[in-house]
Amino acid sequence: MGNWERLVWNQRELLLSGLGVTIEICLLAFVGAIIGGLLLCLVRLYVAPLRPVAILLIEFFRATPIFVQLMWVNYVWPEVLGWPNTFFTAGWVALALQSSGYLAETFRTGIEAVPKGHREAAASTGMPQLLIFRRIVMPQALLTAAPSLVNQFTVIVKSSTLVSVITVPDLMFQSQKIVNIWYEPIEVLTATAGIYIAFIFLISQAGKLVSDWLRRTFGLQG
């Protein structure tokens, strides 16, 4: 057990700071993906002239591997766009891109799942279209999408391990740093894997609770 103490417990500050960076970059990517996904979805559904562009972007983000996107955003974007200018930014932007493609489709499914009758009930009280969308359609679509949102967050956390490759000091990065100092990978890497698995397991259990709650309270199938 001496090794565990020396290589894991005594390194806890480094590992915890890494976990902090992981959580930070994942939350940023998540918020970015939700905003990007909503935009892509709304353009696809309601802005006819830009529809092909939105579809192409959604398919591109969905069909390209996250690692390739990360390298692309990290090496190509700064030269073409002059941005992102830090590895951290490149990291969360790439994570957000991939998920925004998936979330755009999730939101679309949610919007299309709102029964036509709910819109008609609103129209029959004289509600204008925009108000119907904002008060009746969107809240339901977001509730229906909630379990998929949580699920997508677990995907982001899994993918976030790759930002260590572009030297973002997340949990994976710190753990490999410890390996490179001591050349004893067993304990640190096992502990790191354990932390990730536990973290992601907890999030997906939370997702199950969310979808149970949706079914019980609102009768919605998430």
Add this chain to the structure above:
Amino acid sequence: MNEAPCIRVVDVHKQFGPLEVLKGVSFDVHRASVVSMIGASGSGKSTLLRCINYLEVPSAGAIYIEGESLGFREDGSGRRSTRPLREINRMRRDLGVVFQQFNLWPHMTVLGNIIEAPIRVLGLPRKDALERADECLRTVRLSDKANEYPARLSGGQQQRAAIARALAMRPKVMLFDEPTSSLDPELTDEVLNVMRELARAGTTMIVVTHEMDFAREVSDRVLFLHDGLIDEEGSPEQVFTAPRSERCRQFLAKYLK
């Protein structure tokens, strides 16, 4: 009755592609009266009800609400121009609709469903909307379920909540589109009783229904639709006991055994 009819339907046609569902229907609804529309499924009665509210836009003909046309404006010289949606929306507030599938908004409580349109469409202060909701909930005897989400209610309770939601707009006319057709038989009475009370209190109502006993008891006028036309119309006694049309007789024979 010498006052102007509350709703006047004039020669309404509705076409879905090549299919003509309504072939020219006209009738009047007077204030504080109940008009029932009966007929086989596919006879066009639900489409007619949806046309009255402009959920379906009639292909031809006109709907007048207290003398004002719903679909277009007429200026002094009789020239017509299409109404903008904004004005149609304003006039729709006068028509409350109760749907077969209830269509309660699942993400809001019963109370939330009821006060939504009064606050956002009529611009009522929240306090007034809540008072109205309270009153409507008492009318449908659902005060104890105000804070439940629709998914927790039985079908009958959901439909009564939907009636309360429509009443909260203080509409001039209530439209019921087969309000008990998706309910279990043992739950239809609680909804029909609420509707009976509304009729007794002088609510103007148009009801599409398959509940013949109810139609007979409550209506001032009954329309029998067949194949997109009014095939028989008159007082309940006349339509139910001495129908002139053979088709109406056959239809009733099936329902009244």
Add this chain to the structure above:
Amino acid sequence: MSETLRQSLDLELFWEYRAVLFGGLLFNAGIFACAAAAALALGLCAALLRVSLARPLRWVGTVYVELFRNAPDYVMLVWVHFVLPLLLGVALRTRIEFHPFLSAVVALGLVYSGYFAETFRAGIQSIPKGNIEAGRAVGMSERLILSRITLPQVVRRMVPEALNIFVSLFKATTIVSLIAVPDLMYRVSMVTQQEMRPLPLYTGAALTYFVVIFVVATLLRWASERWRRTVLV
């Protein structure tokens, strides 16, 4: 700016190295094929454990599935490549090293077996009990019921979800470059170091993966839909 933009879209450099880079793509395909076979086999075993009648077996299945389904690909890859050989070495009292290709197949096979197990299980549990009872009623043996009634339905039901997992797995094969499997991404980074021009190379790689994955996935989805429609009714 416009000069760099032109350069970034100038895929000539990418084209020049096409033979080398295409060879890399074959590594992606090879790892995908091996890992997919392993994941399907392991996934089916885990799913059968999860629906078995013995509670301890169900537990083993559940732990297995949750362990690998919740593990990030990259963490698993690093763990299998650097830790697993050491542990095996201690157990067998020898020195063991994994070839990067083997590590890649084992790591991805394990992670994706977790996903397949869930899909298999959902498929098995979605078969109406009445189907099985009807099989028994006409005197079919349990084995015959499994092979003629249950499995064919499970397979048909899980095809769309399985395709999604296959797509994810293929995308995941790009990370094997990080343990020096010479796949497309690995070779792109090698060429980049030589040419010092990341723009056309990474853009070319992204486009290549996009086209390959998008076209193959779309074709497969289309074909499987047709197949499902012809066999299911």
